[in-house]
Amino acid sequence: MSRENLVILVAAVLAAAVGGYLQHASRVAHADGGVATTTVDAPAPALSLPDLAGHTRTLSDYGNRRVLLNFWATWCAPCLKEMPALDAAQRKFGDQGAIVVGIAMDDPDRVRAFLAAHPVSYPILLGSLDDPSTPKQWGNRDEVLPYSVLIDANQRIIATRRGPLDAAQLADWLRTSPR
Numbered sequence: 001m002s003r004e005n006l007v008i009l010v011a012a013v014l015a016a017a018v019g020g021y022l023q024h025a026s027r028v029a030h031a032d033g034g035v036a037t038t039t040v041d042a043p044a045p046a047l048s049l050p051d052l053a054g055h056t057r058t059l060s061d062y063g064n065r066r067v068l069l070n071f072w073a074t075w076c077a078p079c080l081k082e083m084p085a086l087d088a089a090q091r092k093f094g095d096q097g098a099i100v101v102g103i104a105m106d107d108p109d110r111v112r113a114f115l116a117a118h119p120v121s122y123p124i125l126l127g128s129l130d131d132p133s134t135p136k137q138w139g140n141r142d143e144v145l146p147y148s149v150l151i152d153a154n155q156r157i158i159a160t161r162r163g164p165l166d167a168a169q170l171a172d173w174l175r176t177s178p179r
Helices: 003-027 077-096 108-117 167-174
Strands: 037-043 048-050 056-058 066-072 098-104 124-126 147-151 156-162
Touching: 048 124, 066 077, 066 167, 077 098, 077 167, 108 124
Parallel strands: 066 098, 098 124
Antiparallel strands: 037 156, 048 056, 066 147, 147 156
16 A cells, blocks of 8 residues: 555544544533523423443332433533532432432443442433434433433423533522422
8 A cells, every 4th residue: 555545544534533523522512501590390201211230210210209310421521520519419418309310421331430430329321312312302402411400209390401500509409398
C-alpha cells in the first residue's frame, strides 16, 4: 500500500469515528444549569425498564411514594456533579416516603463500572436511546441531560427539570409533608 493510500485510509477511518461520535453525542445533549423547572399535572407514562441485574422494574415497584426520576449518563459532567446531592437526598428522604431512581442513558457496562467506583444509595435503571427514547417518553423532547421528573404517590407528574438540581431544590421536591 502506498503512503498516499495509507494517509487516505487513516483519514477516512478518523472521519468515520468522529462522525459516529458526533451522531451519538447529538442524540443526548447537555443542559445548562440555568434551565428552569416546569410545573406539570399529568399522569405518568408507563415505566418498564431493566435494572443493572436485568430485572424489569415498573413505577408501581416503588409503591405509593414520591418518585424522582433522574436521567443521566457517565459522560455527562453536569449529571456526575449532581449525583452526590441526589445520593444525599435519597439518604435523607428515603425513609420519609420519597425515592430517587436514576435512569442511565448509557452503555450498561460503562454504567456498572462507573457505579463500582462511585456507588449510590438509590436504584439505577437502564434507559433506551431507541426512538422514542426513554427521556422523550417522559417529556424531554430534546433529550437533554440531566433531566429530572417528579412523580407524586398517585403516579402523576408534578414537575420536570432540564438541568441539574441542587440540594435545596431536591429537598423541596422530595419533602412529602408541609414545612
